[in-house]
Amino acid sequence: MSKKYTLQQTPFIVPTNDGKHIAEHFGLATDGNGNLSIAHMIAPPGWSEPFQTPEFDEYTLVVRGRKQFIIDDEKIVLKAGESIKVSKHTRIQYSNPFNEECEYVAICLPAFSITKVHRES
Template identity: 70%
Template sequence: MKKYSIQKSPFIVPTADGKLIEEHFGLASIPSALSIAHMVAPPKWSEPFQTPEFDEYTYIIKGKKQFIIEGVTIVLEAGQSIKIEKGTRVQYSNPFDVACEYLAICLPAFSMDLVNREES
């Protein structure tokens, strides 16, 4: 039995907001305790506030991404990363004019049941 998994075709999460989500490991792809996703957020994209029940690590590859964390606005650029602890109220967005490409890692794995998005 091999002790590794190669992901050659990540699960493309369907979205209605133009965001690309390619889950490489997680609940929708190769089952894993954590999730790893490659994402591209289009210009002017945003999500509602949420209070996830997982730690989320984000690494910016290209562009910029805005985080509003417990009322504090933070903008990360290419080469920067952040860890947001579970139970923290956060909003993710790309209010800029260029797409933002990034990696997101969630522990435990991302699940809509654990994200706790607020109503718009």
Template identity: 70%
Template sequence: MANKKYHIQKSPFVVPTTDGKLIEEHFGNATDGNSGISIAHMIAPPKWSEPFQTPEFDEYTYIIKGKKQFIIEGETIVLEAGQSIKIEKNTRIQYSNPFDEDCEYIAICLPAFSMDLVHREEQ
């Protein structure tokens, strides 16, 4: 039997969280050891937020439903379903969902997300 040239991800790695956010990594460091790219499906609950961070990776976000707030170098931006954004590496950013409904989105990081590269600030 020949080696398959594809991999269907049926069991993404569910990242343990303490803030109610669902993170399902489909490809990346935690799932398949790929440090070049990470692709994750996320659901941020209402009133969720993360500390400011200055990651060493580009991050692309596509909003599936709800709204997500970004504070990028001091500028506040809100994206809605169907919109997407690319945030360049070494940019100070805070992600949050200050709204009253879940925000479902896809996040892609190049290179892959890792705690060693995200540089979250102390709260």
């Protein structure tokens, strides 16, 4: 009989060099699932990523703090309790220009892949 659930108690901690904490609970790095990834993130104050145009939809739910999105020259700031879906093939920049940590959950469909994020240099 197959197990009816998968309990994740040891997410994969993604190595970073920008101070951001990424714990992937399900996805390519954790369980090889290419269909979906779920990660718990903590972005330090002043953190930002380059613009990117991913090949996946990304859903973000802010748990604590604020997170800034720049989409097609529009600046959007989410605060705790708010969420957003950014469709694949959308040019976007994620950042936390604020003086507090931002804790959030990111869900990517299909799963996040460094080869499919297309970050600008």
